[in-house]
Amino acid sequence: GQSLEQPSEVTAVEGAIVQINCTYQTSGFYGLSWYQQHDGGAPTFLSYNGLDGLEETGRFSSFLSRSDSYGYLLLQELQMKDSASYFCAVRGMNTGFQKLVFGTGTRLLVSP
Amino acid sequence: DTAVSQTPKYLVTQMGNDKSIKCEQNLGHDTMYWYKQDSKKFLKIMFSYNNKELIINETVPNRFSPKSPDKAHLNLHINSLELGDSAVYFCASSHGRTGGHNEQFFGPGTRLTVL
Numbered sequence: 299g300q301s302l303e304q305p306s307e308v309t310a311v312e313g314a315i316v317q318i319n320c321t322y323q324t325s326g327f328y329g330l331s332w333y334q335q336h337d338g339g340a341p342t343f344l345s346y347n348g349l350d351g352l353e354e355t356g357r358f359s360s361f362l363s364r365s366d367s368y369g370y371l372l373l374q375e376l377q378m379k380d381s382a383s384y385f386c387a388v389r390g391m392n393t394g395f396q397k398l399v400f401g402t403g404t405r406l407l408v409s410p
Numbered sequence: 411d412t413a414v415s416q417t418p419k420y421l422v423t424q425m426g427n428d429k430s431i432k433c434e435q436n437l438g439h440d441t442m443y444w445y446k447q448d449s450k451k452f453l454k455i456m457f458s459y460n461n462k463e464l465i466i467n468e469t470v471p472n473r474f475s476p477k478s479p480d481k482a483h484l485n486l487h488i489n490s491l492e493l494g495d496s497a498v499y500f501c502a503s504s505h506g507r508t509g510g511h512n513e514q515f516f517g518p519g520t521r522l523t524v525l
Contacts, residue, residue, distance in 0.1 A: 329511055340500060340516035341453065348511060383451055389512070397466050398443075398514060400453040 300324035302386050302401030309407045310376050318371045318404045320386035327388040330362045330369045331398070336382045344384075345371065373406070381408045413437050414517035416501050422523045423491055430487045431520045433501030441465075441506035442484040443514065444476060447498045459484055460506045488522075496524045 302322040310316040320330065329348035333341040347353050347362035347369060359372040373380055386401040414435045423429055435442065443466075444456045458466035459478040473489045484501060501517040 331511070331513075335451075340518050341514075342516065343513045346511045346513070385453060397455055397458065399455075403451050403453070405451075 300327075300388060300390055300399045302388065302399065304384075304386060304401045304404045306402070307405045307407065309409065311409050312376055312378060314376050315372065315374045316376060316406065318373070318384050318406065320369045320371070320401050322367050322369070322386070322388060322401070324367075324388055324390055324399075327390045329389070330360070331387045331389075332358075332360050332371045333385045333387060333400075334382050335385065335403075339382075341385060376408050378408050378410070381406060411436065414501060414503055414515050416499075416517040416520050418520060419518060420521050420523075422525065424525055425491055425493060427491050428487070428489045429491060429522070430485055431499055431501075431522075433484045433486070433517055435482055435501075435503040435515070435517075437503055437515060439503040439505055439515070440481050441504050441512070442478065442481075443502040443504075444484065444486050445500040445502060445516075447500060447519070449497070453500070457484075457486075491522075491524045493524050496522055498522070 331346045332344040334344050335341045345360035352361045357374045362369040383403050383405050385403045387398045416433050441460045443458045447453045456470050457476040462478045475487045478484045498519045498521050500519045502514045504512040504514045
């Protein structure tokens with residue numbers, strides 16, 4: 299099967315930089331995605347790494363290392379509105395068409 | 411315009427009742443999903459349909475029955491509701507390309523409370 303582990307909670311202050319890690323156990327997948335979910339809201343797509351390395355999208359960057367079974371989401375210049383839950387997810391090659399497996403989720407709390 | 415919509419947003423019902431949740435997407439996607447998010451916020455797929463065909467059916471009690479009348483709609487019917495069914499149910503949609511990245515777009519969720 300597949301499992302993706304994340305820290306349960308991360309705290310930081312406005313303007314800081316925070317890294318949310320995702321370690322996984324899976325045999326073959328198309329790429330690593332990141333989704334953001336505010337309390338009471340729906341998950342929304344943030345970033346995708348199909349290849350190893352860093353992908354940058356504004357204040358957010360995501361990294362993947364398949365050899366280390368590891369990825370992370372980097373949030374820079376934190377704002378209060380970044381307080382949310384963040385999920386990594388993979389779509390396995392052998393686990394069924396279009397099946398997205400989500401990580402355990404990390405709650406980010408940004409304080410003033 | 412709402413891309414993925416679900417009704418109702420809240421559903422409170424008694425144990426043993428039967429209820430349905432409806433989902434519609436106007437993104438032109440051919441693949442739709444139902445997810446369950448529990449109280450610990452763990453998000454787990456339940457079902458997926460591609461072009462009205464069931465392609466993912468996780469280990470879900472057969473009290474849960476999805477139905478896709480067309481590519482833009484995916485409904486979820488739940489029979490004999492149990493306390494453990496209380497959760498937030500999300501509908502999502504995406505393109506169904508076989509390789510690479512297919513961003514999933516989620517509906518606003520339906521919070522089901524079984525009393």
